[in-house]
Amino acid sequence: MPLIAVLPGDGIGPEVTREARRVLEALALGLDFEEAPVGGAAYLLTGRPLPEETLALAKKADAVLFGAIGDPRFEALERRLRPEAALLGIRRELGLFANLRPATLFPALADASPLKPEVVAGLDLVIVRELVGDVYFGEKGRRHDAEGLRQGFDIMSYNEAEVERIARVGFEMAKRRKKKLCSVDKANVLETSQLWRDVVNEMATEYPDVHLTHMYVDNAAMQLVRAPAAFDVIVTGNLFGDILSDQASMCAGSIGMLPSASLCAWSGDNGMYEPIHGSAPDIAGQGKANPCGAILSAAMLLRHSLGNEEAALKVERAVGEALAKGARTADLGGSMSTAEMGDAVLKELV
Ligand code: NAD
Ligand code: IPM
Numbered sequence: 001m002p003l004i005a006v007l008p009g010d011g012i013g014p015e016v017t018r019e020a021r022r023v024l025e026a027l028a029l030g031l032d033f034e035e036a037p038v039g040g041a042a043y044l045l046t047g048r049p050l051p052e053e054t055l056a057l058a059k060k061a062d063a064v065l066f067g068a069i070g071d072p073r074f075e076a077l078e079r080r081l082r083p084e085a086a087l088l089g090i091r092r093e094l095g096l097f098a099n100l101r102p103a104t105l106f107p108a109l110a111d112a113s114p115l116k117p118e119v120v121a122g123l124d125l126v127i128v129r130e131l132v133g134d135v136y137f138g139e140k141g142r143r144h145d146a147e148g149l150r151q152g153f154d155i156m157s158y159n160e161a162e163v164e165r166i167a168r169v170g171f172e173m174a175k176r177r178k179k180k181l182c183s184v185d186k187a188n189v190l191e192t193s194q195l196w197r198d199v200v201n202e203m204a205t206e207y208p209d210v211h212l213t214h215m216y217v218d219n220a221a222m223q224l225v226r227a228p229a230a231f232d233v234i235v236t237g238n239l240f241g242d243i244l245s246d247q248a249s250m251c252a253g254s255i256g257m258l259p260s261a262s263l264c265a266w267s268g269d270n271g272m273y274e275p276i277h278g279s280a281p282d283i284a285g286q287g288k289a290n291p292c293g294a295i296l297s298a299a300m301l302l303r304h305s306l307g308n309e310e311a312a313l314k315v316e317r318a319v320g321e322a323l324a325k326g327a328r329t330a331d332l333g334g335s336m337s338t339a340e341m342g343d344a345v346l347k348e349l350v
């Protein structure tokens with residue numbers, strides 16, 4: 001029986017994860033679930049955001065269903081004790097370098113985006129975000145500069161192997177879709193990005209059927225508002241991918257809609273699945289959170305870690321049907337609670 005590690009985390013994490021788990025359970029696939037604390041919740045219990053037992057469970061499991069972490073109460077702690085350290089730690093320990101963040105417009109949500117319906121119509125893009133490198137994992141610290149002023153630093157770097165493995169995911173993904181790959185960087189200023197661009201260009205000869213373009217990240221942010229449906233696959237680094245995916249979420253109606261898969265290979269093998277949003281302290285504990293991103297993450301788990309495309313499509317269709325029948329949480333302009341939205345999806349799961 002496949003084992004699913006459930007790490008609900010903080011804030012709305014447990015609220016949305018509960019709905020995603022209910023959906024997986026309703027499919028009656030004989031999955032085993034084991035839950036463990038992570039983030040601020042784990043810090044309160046054990047003094048550490050990522051207890052060894054939690055990491056061991058994540059490593060042992062066939063897949064990890066992750067909620068969200070983050071709690072303003074712990075912002076003053078040293079960095080390694082903050083909730084975010086747990087998420088970064090799991091990503092790195094499990095080698096989850098490839099983060100797939102699809103942004104698709106469910107037709108029923110055409111008017112939920114702050115962008116005009118004709119601008120977001122046909123939105124169907126995937127951001128392939130590198131997840132274990134970049135400025136996130138470089139040397140960082142504080143020091144005093146030559147003038148004695150306090151200075152903070154975070155080193156940005158990628159080596160060619162790190163670029164190649166994530167670019168390959170982008171090319172392979174584009175090959176299976178509309179064959180358009182847009183590599184996003186800041187090569188006009190950053191040497192890290194120039195190497196990124198060189199490596200991606202060198203690989204292009206292996207993929208003659210994929211139309212490769214390059215775009216500076218500032219332009220990409222603008223194009224995501226001007227004509228988001230023109231994108232197919234975007235491949236980019238850790239920081240740019242983080243920012244652009246929150247932006248892309250609003251083309252799909254709400255940040256509460258977007259799922260993600262974090263993988264260590266092209267397919268499967270103890271991948272981690274989580275909505276792209278955070279713990280949303282402003283609405284936590286109120287039953288207001290949209291669980292669709294978490295539910296759609298469960299669909300990605302079925303597809304990538306369990307190889308069950310049929311079940312994945314079933315879940316995605318159920319979300320689409322529920323939305324088509326008017327199910328809406330507050331972020332989508334409705335008044336349903338998190339659990340009611342979960343119920344609406346479950347009702348369509350036939
Ligand atoms: P956030 O994503 O938590 O919230 C941003 C805004 O979007 C808030 O107004 C929130 O209410 C809304 N929102 C988010 N998810 C929603 C949902 N499912 N339904 C309805 N509304 C939703 O980002 P933030 O406020 O910048 O960060 C809060 C905390 O979460 C921080 O501690 C941050 O580090 C952490 N964080 C964690 C993750 C993660 O676990 N993967 C991701 C992003 C941020
Ligand atoms: C995300 C989050 C994380 C990131 C934080 C919480 C470390 O914003 O998963 O998008 O920056 O990767």
Ligand code: MN
Binds near residue numbers: 243
């Ligand atoms: Mn983010």
